[in-house]
Amino acid sequence: MKINHLTxxxxNLMKLFWKMESFYLKDVMEKHPDPKPHQNTVSTYLKILVEKGYLSTEKEGRIFKYNVLVPFEEYRKFLLKEFSLNFFNNSxxxxxxxxxxxxxxxxxxxTDFNIEISTTNTKEPQFEFANEILNPKKDKKKNKDKKKKKKKD
Structure with a gap:
């Protein structure tokens, strides 16, 4: 199942829908906390969420019944994987x-999960690349000295 990003x-609406699992538009309007959005706004979002694959519809007479297709746990897993990939090198x-x-x-x-960590201090990272940029003259001098020695030999 392909999960798409949500605004x-x-x-926020899906959080309400995950609690209800199956509902009608009037149920959303009743259970939505104040300030309640306009019914047309909710209807538009329902249509978008159906198009994105989060909800399905069943026509019952003149009204639609909505059902959640993407469980909360699946969405949470999707978000965590995206977060890990984008901010923590998938680690x-x-x-x-x-x-x-x-x-x-x-x-x-x-310890609740039987995991222990040592509280040893980590080494400060070496910034060799930064040193090359900040102190380019030292490196150039070394290279010149090496070239002179090779020419003399």
């Missing part, structure tokens, strides 16, 4: 490291 407005290890460094997950949380 924040679509996502769960990088995500976990970030969560720990930002104190969003604790050692206690990890």
């Amino acid at each position: 924040s407005a679509e996502e 769960g290890k990088e995500i976990l490291k970030f969560l720990i460094n930002e104190n969003l997950i604790s050692q206690e949380d990890l």
Whole structure:
């Protein structure tokens, strides 16, 4: 199943739809928290979500019944994979490291899953490339000295 991205407005409506699973337009209007959007606005979003494959419709007389096609867990998995790919080089290890460094997950949380981490200090990264840019004269001098030695030999 191909899952498409949702806008924040679509996502907010889907949160309500995932709770209801199957519903009519009038159900959405009743259960939507205040301030309630206009019925035409909700109807437009329902049409968009059907086109994106998140909802299906069943015609019952003159009205439509909507059913959720993409479960919340599938959407959450899709978002996490996209997030991992775009921001953490598709590495769960990088995500976990970030969560720990930002104190969003604790050692206690990890022990609940039988995961232990050592709190050793990590080395500062070497910036060789930056040094080449910041100190180009040193490298040029070395190269010139090497070329002179080769010419003398």
